[in-house]
Amino acid sequence: MPSISTHARVPKQGRSRQSFERIIEATIELLRERAYDQITLAEICQRSGVSTGSLYGRVDGKDELLRVVQVRYLERLGEQFTAESTRIAAEARGLEQMVPAVVSGFGNLLRDNASVLRSFMLRGSVDAAIGAAGKKSALENNAKLNKLLLSCRDEIRHPDPERAVETGMLLIYATQARFLGLDSIGRLDEAGSWNQLLGDLSDMMLAFLLFVPKR
Structure with a gap:
């Protein structure tokens, strides 16, 4: 960062x-x-x-100020992800507890920060500095959550646990971001409640990790 x-x-x-x-x-x-x-x-x-x-006297304009604000905000967000990861690691036991804890913890952090993140993400499509910083932050935070899921590696039945966790979390992030309007398309919250979405995503993730492909 x-x-x-x-x-x-x-x-x-x-x-x-x-x-x-x-x-x-x-x-x-x-x-x-x-x-x-x-x-x-x-x-x-x-x-x-x-x-x-x-x-x-400190910045050349509004765009540069937003880059400054993003640096400070993403630092704090990273601290929140670290604290949430520590809490989940201490409380969740086994894959059946870990998956919903990670999906909800990740999603609720996005929801609580959505109003600010939305501006960063939309601006990032035309501002390379903001886009790169946002991507780096997302990768670092996702890695903390993936590590939690992989701590239950012995329970994962998919033959490639790392790929299964990474793919599943990417899909979960895309769905949560779409729901919260963290893209250029808009919000999807008319499709149902937030808690229902978290529950459905947790069920789908757990089923995927426990699935044994025939190929």
Whole structure:
């Protein structure tokens, strides 16, 4: 993950650093409320209590600010995934408990962060830096969950446990992301409740891992 200094002129003095942090936090707050293209730098400055001149002293514009915000946000998201992985590892016993715990834990983290992630993912299609950082973060977080499932390797009947877990989790992610509107198509939540989706995905994943292909 790139550092904030990759995209901004990070201040060294305490008061200036605090002002820059307020800009980052204000941007995150606004992204929870509205999409990236509906937010202006003027709103960010008003929310943070920092002047426009000070903001431009740190970043060259709105796109660069979003890259800064993404770095900070994905760092925190990674910490959340680590904490959730630790909790699941301590509480889940066996594949039948591990699969729903992973599917729900993963999905609920996506749901809780969906409003902000949506702007990153949509912007990432036209901004190479945001796209690359988002992909790297997703791979790192997915690896934590895959590791949990593979801790029950002895119970997995599929002849290639690594491939089965990776393929299954990719499909689960795609379905959850589609449901939450983390793509350019839109939300799918009219198809049923979130908890029903998590239950169905858990059942399908468990069945896949326990399936022995004939080929």
